[in-house]
Amino acid sequence: GNSVTQMEGPVTLSEEAFLTINCTYTATGYPSLFWYVQYPGEGLQLLLKATKADDKGSNKGFEATYRKETTSFHLEKGSVQVSDSAVYFCALSDQGGGSYIPTFGRGTSLIVHP
Amino acid sequence: NAGVTQTPKFQVLKTGQSMTLQCAQDMNHNSMYWYRQDPGMGLRLIYYSASEGTTDKGEVPNGYNVSRLNKREFSLRLESAAPSQTSVYFCASSEPRLAGVKETQYFGPGTRLLVL
Numbered sequence: 001g002n003s004v005t006q007m008e009g010p011v012t013l014s015e016e017a018f019l020t021i022n023c024t025y026t027a028t029g030y031p032s033l034f035w036y037v038q039y040p041g042e043g044l045q046l047l048l049k050a051t052k053a054d055d056k057g058s059n060k061g062f063e064a065t066y067r068k069e070t071t072s073f074h075l076e077k078g079s080v081q082v083s084d085s086a087v088y089f090c091a092l093s094d095q096g097g098g099s100y101i102p103t104f105g106r107g108t109s110l111i112v113h114p
Numbered sequence: 115n116a117g118v119t120q121t122p123k124f125q126v127l128k129t130g131q132s133m134t135l136q137c138a139q140d141m142n143h144n145s146m147y148w149y150r151q152d153p154g155m156g157l158r159l160i161y162y163s164a165s166e167g168t169t170d171k172g173e174v175p176n177g178y179n180v181s182r183l184n185k186r187e188f189s190l191r192l193e194s195a196a197p198s199q200t201s202v203y204f205c206a207s208s209e210p211r212l213a214g215v216k217e218t219q220y221f222g223p224g225t226r227l228l229v230l
Binding site: 032034036042043044045046049089091093101102104105106107 | 118154155156157159162172204206208217218219220221222223224
């Protein structure tokens with residue numbers, strides 16, 4: 001079956017530091033990959049996505065590249081801000097088998113200090 | 115567009131009580147989902163509905179029932195609440211499946227449920 005593994009948190013950084021949150025996946029077909037962000041007290045919202053190998057998703061200074069050879073989709077940002085403090089979820093949606101069910105990682109909490 | 119809306123925002127129940135969580139979306143999405151979120155567990159799928167008139171069990175369906183009332187609305191019912199159902203519940207909907215485009219999920223703000 002499909003699975004998503006992401007690094008455990010919390011990740012604690014100072015403002016303007018470089019961020020990497022690792023995400024690897026297992027899928028039977030050719031999935032699309034997503035990063036969602038959840039701010040305190042809110043639902044998840046899409047941060048970025050990539051639909052095929054070597055695609056790069058980007059939004060709000062965050063980037064992630066779909067690496068089929070390493071089955072990875074690591075999230076990066078060059079300079080984090082306090083406002084980036086949130087929980088980040090890696091997810092996949094697999095076309096194989098016609099499934100409508102996405103698979104989520106367990107989430108990584110990011111805390112950014114001034 | 116309101117997106118995905120959920121009611122209520124908060125609820126406290128006693129063990130054995132029943133309640134229905136409501137969810138509606140105004141984006142004309144075919145697929146809708148109910149998740150629960152617990153600390154350290156990420157999101158776990160309870161039920162989903164691929165299209166109007168169909169529902170299927172997810173990872174943790176026990177103790178829950180769902181109704182896809184129409185294309186817009188998807189409700190989750192707890193018939194006899196238990197403390198283990200204390201959680202935050204999220205409803206989501208997703209875009210129609212088009213050739214070469216895979217679903218993005220749109221989430222509601224959540225319902226925080228405490229069962230005593």
